[in-house]
Amino acid sequence: MVVSGEQYYTIAGAGEVTQAFRVVLRCGTKHIIPYALLPVITLRPSGKLIITAYELLIIVEGRCLDKIEEYFFTNRITSLTESSSGKDHGNQDVFISHIKASGHTLNPEGEQ
Numbered sequence: 001m002v003v004s005g006e007q008y009y010t011i012a013g014a015g016e017v018t019q020a021f022r023v024v025l026r027c028g029t030k031h032i033i034p035y036a037l038l039p040v041i042t043l044r045p046s047g048k049l050i051i052t053a054y055e056l057l058i059i060v061e062g063r064c065l066d067k068i069e070e071y072f073f074t075n076r077i078t079s080l081t082e083s084s085s086g087k088d089h090g091n092q093d094v095f096i097s098h099i100k101a102s103g104h105t106l107n108p109e110g111e112q
Contacts, residue, residue: 008062008096010079011071022079023058025099026086031106033058035075043069056103062096063088 012018020034033039037053044050049065051058060068060080071077082099 007079008081008083008092008094009068009071009077011076012078016076018075018078021077023099023101024079024081025101026082026084029101031058031101039072041069041072054103055105057101059098059100060096061098062094064094065096067094 018035020032023031023033025031033051033053033056037056039051039053039056042050042052043066047061047063047065049060049062049069051060062083068077068080080096080099082096086097088095088097
């Protein structure tokens with residue numbers, strides 16, 4: 001596994017098989033999303049990266065998310081981690097300021 005910066009994202013090494021990716025929220029909640037769900041990845045001009053699959057919606061906000069989108073293209077993303085502070089100091093190639101994860105699949109019990 002290759003780690004980038006302060007671990008806002010991690011990628012699999014060349015030739016590694018990746019079956020899922022983890023989404024880590026600031027509050028400590030972790031979601032594992034299998035690539036078998038066939039997630040659709042959309043990078044908006046506004047810079048938002050949107051991941052949808054079945055009853056799942058993940059919105060990633062930050063800087064230089066096009067690099068993450070490129071790794072999704074080859075199923076190499078292994079994790080996305082929201083910044084603990086939400087503040088960008090500009091010293092990393094990619095910054096994830098906020099991740100919003102929603103959908104019945106992520107919260108089947110309706111917890112807040």
